[in-house]
Amino acid sequence: MMRVDFSKLRFLVVDDNAHMRRIVRTLLHGFGAREVYEAEDGAAGLEMFTTHLPDIIIVDWSMPIFDGIELTSMIRRPDSAVNPFVPIIMLTGHSEKSKVMRARDAGVTEFLCKPISAKSLHQRLLNCVLNPRAFIKTRDYFGPDRRRNINAVYAGPERRQSETGIVADSGSLRLRDGAVS
């Protein structure tokens, strides 16, 4: 059994509503987190992402300037000079399936519907730390594997094509200079 020490992690909370930011910060501190940064819109969130390199981002969907989906898309750029693999938890009042699918297709790691609870947020954070999914890059998608569970009894055709080789990502080496400078 593993336990996560949240004091070792750095968080960024992006939400235009100050009350919700305070609630999330309170819960994170309750879990033991010490480093919690806040941004009140997508633009400020992107700036803090590049300057503070958070380990996990918690972002609201609906925000001025650009929203949580747009922020996620900007972070999930495979050639980004900053960590494009950072776990992103989408915190939102939208619970419709179409919205969940849209968030998933933007590259969101976890989806958390309001009203928020300590238990639900804790569970999403554990998923990010202990059970991260591989990343998939296709012509039109870069983000966590959207197949959360492997279906052992799936009998249909394999939609993804066969493996052709394993290579090292040469591009990621250049990330260091860009991010630390």
Add this chain to the structure above:
Amino acid sequence: MSGPKEPLTRESLEPVPIQVFDDHMVLRPPNRLKERSAKRARTDDGGDRTVISRAENALKLLSQEFDAWMTKELDRLEEARRTLASAPSDAAADRFYRSAHDLRGQAATFGFPIAGLIADGLCIVLERKSEISDPTPLIDFHVESIRAVVRQNVREPDDSIGLALVDRLAVMRERALPA
């Protein structure tokens, strides 16, 4: 603003193994978050339940401010509604919608779950208002209903009068909106 104390060296800054397929690639970044923060649980530390209850207690302390916050959010909603009515614009409509959307997500946390349900209905009306010939009365009725349940201190999620109001608003929406 002062920067973080630790050097900015994070797990993305290293090679990532990639499997290449015909139409996609699979990247498996090393899980440095787990390496850095996960530790074997002790038998006497109370487990995750202790961590969660500590956060719940922190939220409970914060909840002393929730009544004031609910009032502020409701004032913001009504102010946005007045602004939209007196000077309609896309920005005013967007502000009003975001205010309703915030209430939908926060009202239950603030102790007013029925108000959250009504705000949810208000968001539906605002998202589909172009399909309604005159959405103003329906919108106003939702806003006034949220104010009423807060004024009457309706906090229980199964309050019979509150739920009757929620149902009544749902019927009004059904009648106003095409299937």
